[in-house]
Amino acid sequence: MKRVLIISPYFPPSNTPDMQRVRMSLPYFKQNGWEAEVVMVDPAYSDAPMDELLLQTIPADITVHTVKAFAKKYTAKLGFGNIAFRSYWFYRKKVNELLSKNKYDLIYFSTTQFAVCVLGAYWKKKFGVPYVIDMQDPWHSEYYRDKPKAQQPPKYWLSYRFNKTLEPWALKQVSGLISVSESYITDLKTRYPQIKDIPAATITFGSFLPDMAIALKNSENFTPLLATGYKNMVYIGRGGADMHSAISPVFEVFKNLLTQYPDQYCHLRFYFIGTSYAGQGQGTPTILPLAKYFGLEEFVVEKTDRISYFHTLATLQQADALFIPGSDDPKYTASKIYPYLLTNKPLLTIFNAKSPANIVLKECGAEYTLSYDDAHIQIRIKHFLELMATDTLASPIYNKSCMLKYDAQNMTKQQTDLFDRVIKETL
Known part of the structure; x- marks a missing residue:
């Protein structure tokens, strides 16, 4: 049985x-020959919201090691609130042991707390252990360079420079890459020619059916967020001005329908929940200004x-649609599409035409998979x-073989296949 040490700063109950x-x-992992x-x-030391129910999904035989981190209330004053920076030295010490x-x-x-990935090169040199990085998002990106300051992430000037400096330290020595988007891998191999031949795989996030059962079992314990007496369309996830191109057509069509047929459409409501990564009560609305x-x-x-x-998950189940x-970024793919598909609720999606999310959605049979530049x-x-x-919206009937193709079990097999290739090429 081969052994993999997984570095994930955030982990349940975070x-x-x-x-x-x-x-x-x-x-x-074990059924594929890997002990994790x-x-x-x-x-x-986590600054993330907690969800104790997540712990129910962790197998009892998995060994989980913990490390400390510097307190955010002190490091944030110096501009380093990121958990990767706060835990860096503790990770180095613990994993060395x-x-x-x-x-x-x-x-x-x-993880998307990428700064900790720099330790991969250090451990590879010190202990000879190869490492794989999962690029769930871009690390260093030029996407926001030409965007107005109001649309840039907090502390963008500082984070841009840190990312541009740290990424090559980790990527030039990496032994394998996994990514949710093929374009991320292409960009990295172009940027760092020395890794152009390393094993790499595009692996989306998988669906995990047991989660739906846990959500339904505990649904009465959650505060209801949707108003009764209306037809509610729901989106739960981050917001941002980069999504306005996808949201605007919906608002425009709805506005026209509401003007022509007010009695028929006045009972529709649109919910955008969890749109900010800021602390509780500190988020700035990014969708409501567009609605106004x-x-x-x-x-x-x-x-x-x-x-x-x-x-x-419980709120998605309560929605009518x-x-x-x-995002308007063509490389963007939404990991959240699988929980949405598992609800079997009517689903409308609007992505950039080049987004890899469209491929999965169409393959699974999502009828209303649109691009904001579609003619119709x-x-x-x-x-x-x-x-x-x-x-009269019918419940969707998705392609069962497609849903199985993208479930967590199959996605894990693809990960371990990549692990096996990395080990084989480093022997």
Whole structure:
């Protein structure tokens, strides 16, 4: 049995998108010949929301190591609130101890807290252990360089320079790459020619059916977020101006329908929940200003505060219809599409035409998979909203073989196949 040491600063009960791949994969590593251990930051030092229900999905036989981190209330004053920076030296010490005492065949970084990945090159040189990085998002990116300051992430000037400096330290020595988007891998291999021949695989996040059962079992424990007596369309996930191109056509069509047929459409409501990564009560709305531009603030609800993962699943189940807007960045893919598909609720998605999310959605049979530059987008949106308003939207029938293809078990097999290739090429 080969052994992989997984570096995931956020891990249950911390509720963050970037730990989901690891969490959903853990039940399936052993059946593919790999014994997994996880090194996480102690939840006491985590700045992420907590969801204790996530712990129910972690196999009992998985060894989880914890490390400390410097307190954010002190480091944030110096501009370093990121958990990767706060835990860096503790990770170095702990993993040094583990690698000194035990044999591991591979180190696997699966996180968007990328600064900690720099340690991969250090451990590879010191202990001879190869490492794989999971690029769930771009690390260094030029995307925001020409965007207005208001659209740039907080502390963009500083983070841009750190990312541009740190990424090559980790990437030039990496032994394998996994990514949710093929374009991320292409960009990195172009940027760093020395890794052009290393094993790499595009692996999306998988669906994990047990999560739905946990959400339904606990649904009564969650605060209801949707108003009764309305037809509610729901999106739960980050917001941002980069999604306005996908949301605007929906608002425009709805505004026209509302003007022409107010009695028929006045009972529709649009919810955008968890749109900000800021702390509770500190988020700035990014969708509501667009709703106000169209004169729809009465019909659009934006809740910037994030909610727990299982609260999310329960809320999706309570909706009449679901909506996933994509970024105007063609490389963007939404990991959240699988929970949406598992709800079997009517689904409208609008992505950049080049987004890899479109391929998965169409393959699974999602009928209303649109791009915001489609010639007939307004007709398709109008049809969706007409059916929603008249309560005649049918539950989707998805391609079962496609759903199995993208479930967590199969996605884990693809990860371990990549691990095996890395080990074979480093012998």
